[in-house]
Amino acid sequence: MAPAGAAETVSVFVPSHVTSFFSVHEHEEPAKAGSRGAGLTLTDGVECTLERAPETTVEVDGAATEVAAVDHVLEAFEPSARIEIEATAPIGAGFGLSGAMALGTAIGLNAFASEARTANELARIAHVADVRAGTGLGDVVAQLRGGIPIRREPGAPPHGELDGVPGAGRVEYTTRGELSTEEIITGDVDAINGAGEAALAGFLERPSLPRLFAHAREFARDSGLLPEELAVVIEAVEEAGGEAAMGMLGRTVFTLGTGLTDAGYDARACRIDHGGARIASDGVVYYPPTAEFEA
């Protein structure tokens, strides 16, 4: 029987992360590999619900699924659990959901583990998992922070350095399908890195929300990553007086406020997330790790 007060289930929300611009920084140690850049975290993300179970299973939106980054996280924990992940942002469209699932799984399993870890240690495990899986380079650290994260230096804590822009508000987005993160971040990255470093340097001189979008548009163009079908949408939003940009790496356009609907597009709406990855609590206090209640 579980000790008194022990968590048998835990629910973790992790925001999605759309990157405005980035540069790739490879390193043989995955914890030191990563990206520099900036983006938005959003209230559409993933809800990970974990329940102690004799063996570990992973379901995404109700179907048994293998997510490489989640599998790598599982290797770092001893307890087994039934893991149910619900995605409220589109999968495979540049919202960093593999990193979000990895981070949510790490925070959830920590609630069942006999050896407690800090938030930075859990983020490091999830970041390394995302890098090893080839599915992300900077989403996890951004998703731990929430808000409008700036990745000043690449890598997991304590190697990376995060900052942010104060800001809040409604965000709209529309998605036209997938781009392969792995192909792009393991391919020729010179044009991306040149454009990404220029965008970050310019942004840090005047770090505001409209500038985030202006540099994102410049980066999408200069990096060669902007598909024509998205360029058309971004232009239409700008003509309607809005702020729009491409979400890296996906066929996604995101805007502030009502930018997409003002331009006549169907769009999903959410908000800039302010909290980052968090245990969802409905009145219950979770005490990771539960094993300590035996003492």
Added chain:
Amino acid sequence: MAPAGAAETVSVFVPSHVTSFFSVHEHEEPAKAGSRGAGLTLTDGVECTLERAPETTVEVDGAATEVAAVDHVLEAFEPSARIEIEATAPIGAGFGLSGAMALGTAIGLNAFASEARTANELARIAHVADVRAGTGLGDVVAQLRGGIPIRREPGAPPHGELDGVPGAGRVEYTTRGELSTEEIITGDVDAINGAGEAALAGFLERPSLPRLFAHAREFARDSGLLPEELAVVIEAVEEAGGEAAMGMLGRTVFTLGTGLTDAGYDARACRIDHGGARIASDGVVYYPPTAEFEA
């Protein structure tokens, strides 16, 4: 006239921060001075509402007030504003509200300033203000992060190093009046620092929420800071099966869940904050700084 889309008012919420244990780290540069330790940020805190105005005024809970840390923040900004601060946690009782007011003022004024700053830069201004005023050493960096912050290294970004414990839930507290932060943190700190360093080292070995309370009780006793009237309350909560500790630096006891009410005390209830300092947005997108809309 203000440029189109310019913010004329902005509202910022900053959580309170109760410290469980700490050590003092002095430095001639206030940005490098600070404390190491851990604590909780709470959903009771301060709401700072700023409105552009021809001259700057500061009101706390409806009365014109001088808050030294806020005055130091004002020196760093050019725009003037009417600043109304509402405190939802007790003032002067160990909730770090001077730091919260300083940080809320900095984030708010940034929305009116022609020169934008990042979140870390704003936290640095508020931290330096709190240190110069003698009212806090580590609250501001904790309040920017939110959650259950661990201050691994002292000082404002990029000097300090923050971590955290994943956790959520209800917190109750009761307050028996003030302690002078300035007297304690400028007095003989050897006993405090010995107890604080021991508590942090022990806590980092098993970083969980119950351990935060266990080390807080040990620290309060070993540092010599625990008043007898609070020791009685903490003991009563423990006897009723709860987790309680003294909030540093104030005559405050805080507990997880319903610890105080279970022990028969009147208590105020709130929750562990998960978001840290944030612009409160009710559907409006704030674009700091507004001057950029003129371009």
